[in-house]
Amino acid sequence: MRINVLQHTPNEGPGAIRAWAEDHDHDMYIYHPAFFNKLPTIDETDMLVILGGPMSANDDIDWVKKERQLIHQAIAKNIPIYGACFGSQQIAKALGYRISASPVKEVGWAPVYTQTDVIAGLPKKMTALHWHGEMFEVPNQSQLLFSSDLMKNQGFVMNHRIIGLQFHFEPMQTDLREIVINDGDYACDNALNQTAGDIINHPVPKENKKIMYQLLDYIISK
Structure with a gap:
């Protein structure tokens, strides 16, 4: 299977998604549309992964629309299709739903809670990395998948083929360091009251890689 990954900023890579692809002998191709204005064609796409980034789905930019x-x-x-943060917002926007400023700015580690049992075996409570100031409307044709203490709309699942998450399960320890050392200033004045130092010194929960695998296994299963 050819997995086409859309990466929008250098410090937010596929992390555990790459590990999952390698463990399943899938071929991963990483595109950087914000830098090279290049996207894969649908005919060469067996699975689409849309990662996070500092831009907005509301931006009037050619590659964002493409x-x-x-x-x-x-x-x-x-x-x-799997979307993380900006990626999930792009999916919701493509379906005709609104992207707006979050009621709170969530940056750091905080729990999320599973809202449906459609994906068997997910824990009821997990600790995820949050790094966002915007949010999506949950599409009507989907199910609410996750919520947090501060925001209801944290994830959705649709048609057994699409998952969009407002937060991040994909970063592994090295990925976490890369995110924070390059973009740690974004943690200032956030509702989770965590500094860049707090975030980078928090170990990535070992279960997050397993959860990431569960989510990806679900959207490719028959």
Whole structure:
């Protein structure tokens, strides 16, 4: 299977998604549309992963709009799609739903709670990395998958093929360091009251890699 990854900033890579692809002998191709204005075609896409970034799905930028066209095509062909943070917002926006400022700015480690048992075996409570100031409306045709203490709309699942999460399960320990050393200033004045130092010194929960695998296994299963 060819997994096409859309990476939007150098310090937010695929992390555990890469490990999952390698463990399953899938081929991963990473695109950087914000830097090279290049996207894969739908005919060369067996699975689409859309990662986070500092931009907004509301930005009037050519590649942001073209990315949503690719999402539309993937949905029409029932291709598995996984979106993290900006990626989840792009999916929701492509489906016609609103992206707006979050009621709170969440940056750091905080629990999320599973809201449906549609994906068997997920824990009821997990600790995830939050790094966002915008949020999506949950599409009507999907199910609310996760919520946090500060925000209801944290994740959705749709048609057994699409998952969008407002937060991050994919970073592993090295990825966490890369995110924080490059973008730690974003942690200032956030609702979780965590500094960049607090965030980088918090170990990535060992279960997060397993959860990431569960989510990806779900959207590719028959």
